[in-house]
Amino acid sequence: MNCPLLELRDLQVAVEEKIILDPIDLTINKGEVHVLMGPNGAGKSTLAAAIMGDPRFTVTRGTVTLDGEDITDTAADARARKGVFLSFQAPEEIPGVTLENFLRTAQGAVRGEQPKVMAFRRELKKQMDLLGMDGAYAERYLNVGFSGGEKKKAEILQLLMLQPKLALLDETDSGLDVDAVKTVTQGIRAYHNAENALLIITHNAKILEGLDVDRVHVLDQHRIVRTGGPELIREITEGGFGSVLSEEA
């Protein structure tokens, strides 16, 4: 039985006066993996940021519903506590705050209670091992001096530590070498279960290996122009967006 986790209805999103998305309709059920593709500048990142509640973007029409609750006007921190997570394309550097302290603070924030020290440490070690991250990273300042790949791994580490209901991954694989993409994919697989869902923005089929993709959406000209099954990915990677977009036209 389908159980909707995220529902976007007739969504219009603008930055300042400029409309970026119009209209977006999308339903993601629990347990599903959705992929969002589209040419550069189509508004994929905007969609992910708007679902997260980025204040730079304004929802000018329509609704965002999470688990049956309208969160259209809810601030980003409250959305995070309700279970939305965004893996950033370019994660911010926070000097002076270690990755470990940050994760402890964030886990405390989303769970509503401070994690127990020993249990937290064990969990952190387990997840870092899974991602092949050196334990020393826990003591480094969040994203400061991290390479592109390390930053993305740190995002996936946060995903694993925070266990959100809905994970939005914005080009988490971009700029990564083959091995790093594999590690990230491993992390995603470890996270995914029947109760949560993913919306993955990517240009690269590699990150999807080993994941059962349910739906693929193509975003262009402010809206979703095509939706299909996993076969769409192959069409796009082989024939480019032209092939799928012209079909639509």
Place this chain on the structure above:
Amino acid sequence: MAEVKKTQVEPIDRSMYDFRYEVNAAFQVDSGLTPEIVETISEEKHDPDWMRAFRLKALDVYNRTALPSWGPPLDGLNMANIVTYVRPNTEMQAKWADVPDDIKNTFERLGIPQAERASLAGVGAQYDSEVVYHNVRKEVQEQGVVYTDLESALHSDHAERIREHFMHLVPPSDHKFAALHGAVWSGGSYVYVPAGVSVEIPLQSYFRLNAPGAGQFEHTLIIVEEGAYLHFIEGCSAPKYNVANLHAGCVEIYVGKNARVRYSTIENWSKNMYNLNTKRALVAEGGTIEWVSGSFGSHTSYLYPMSVLRGAGARMEFTGITFAGAGQELDTGAQVIHAAPRTSSHIVTKSIARDGGVSNFRSAVVVTKDAKDAKSSVSCESLMLDDRSRSDTIPVMDIACDQVDVGHEAKIGRISEEAVFYLMSRGLSEADARALIVGGFAEPIAKELPLEYAVEMNNLIHLEMQGTIG
């Protein structure tokens, strides 16, 4: 009168010169502090004759010296009625009930135990810290270390040593408030560490400050002999409450050959305080002075600890943080004089301004012609939390030797909204996100502080940040 003439030449600076003129006018009438008052203080303290004479001489200097003509305005200080700052000090027994609510609330939120609060207000209950203090004192005494209040030390066999050092590093002629200090100083600490002795446990003047008679004109005299080590922590990490609003303390530190002194302090005076503190260290050959300084409180601060690197290879390190909020103008920094070859100085400061606060950083690096191969680096980073706050960097360098390595770096920044969103996307409220970023900015300084002070500083930052966001 020269200033008045200048006004006519440069009308654009009129307000500034008018201000100076007013100050001079005030100075002429501030005869509130008389030799009789100073003699009374001297008598109450059972000063030796030389100290009595010293006070009177300092008073004379005070009366002949004008207020500083630079720095944050001091017009909120009632210099005409200076005696009101001086006299209450001799019996500073404020009642807890008289402490303003905002300070009391801060205590509550910091979780300072009731017993300590009581003692802070001068009630003088027996409390844990008292016991700790005596234990420490016994231990260090066995090493030949002297740690006592200056008044007692003046009547001990250290009297002559004190006479040789007291206000030799900061003479009353230094500036008006040094002169005032010389005339009316009261309380403080005397520390003597004999040659070769390493004091493993930091000495804290936290406990001393609760002693009767200590207060806003306290004098700290630290003498550390050859090859010795001392970590001295001054100032209560919790907010202090004072009835009067002028603090003109003085710290003199003599660092012997190959000795090392670390001096840590967090100042969090109540927000009506004019904090005009003078701190100075004289460092002999191969010696090291390390300053760790946090300024959070007071209405106006002038605070620039100076290190005089007199012996070859002497070193100084200064790590400081200043946090200025609404109505505060904190003018802080560090000074160093390289007066010998291969001396080195390393100054790192962070300043935070919010809610219309002003946080200025002043540094002075002087390299004399004798300081061949001296090295100096100054780095100052400011974070402004809104558009109404201000932060200026005013570095001065006076270099008279061409074989030196001197660097200065200044950065001024704001909290990025992208960073705030990033943290909020992980569940942190906006206030917590901002506090975390500010805490991270302060972290390199916090790392240098004793643990309990670092925790305290973090708490203070969170308190201040809560005030920002409501």
